[in-house]
Amino acid sequence: MFYPTSKRSQRWDAIVQAMQAWSESRPTPTAYNNSLRGYITVNHRISTKETPYWGSKTPESAALICGHFNEILRYAVKKEEVVPHSNKGNQFAKLIILERTVKGKGTAKLTVGMKPDGSLVQYCITAAQPFEGAMAIA
Secondary structure, three states: OOOOHHHHHHHHHHHHHHHHHHOOOOOOOOEEOOOEEEEEEEEOOHHHHHHHHHHHHHHHHHHHHHHHHHHHHHHHHEEEEOOOOOOOOOHOOEEEEEEEEEEEOEEEEEEEEEEEOOOOOEEEEEEEEEEEOOOOOO
């Protein structure tokens, strides 16, 4: 499906603003994830680069991130663990793939990096699959 590049910039800005607002409303930018039983840190150097980049590619991803960022971080359920295969991902011992179905909106895929010391860092959030009825940021 084709999405105009001109709209991608607007989606990028919306995602960055949503993530900033979330981070600013907390003394430490973390969220406890029930499935991983640990705190996921939203790291400025990693999270705020990868999530807007990948999330802005489709209106569905942008809508999920902007409207349900906290819910996805807290309630996503672990699906699998993978070995990092990119230069950006190599800073992690492993990547954990989680999913959260947002009622009436679709399924979000949350990628969390586990550092060698065991700490968890939010790496990226995108729509897991195309879906209908999303509150899109067109």
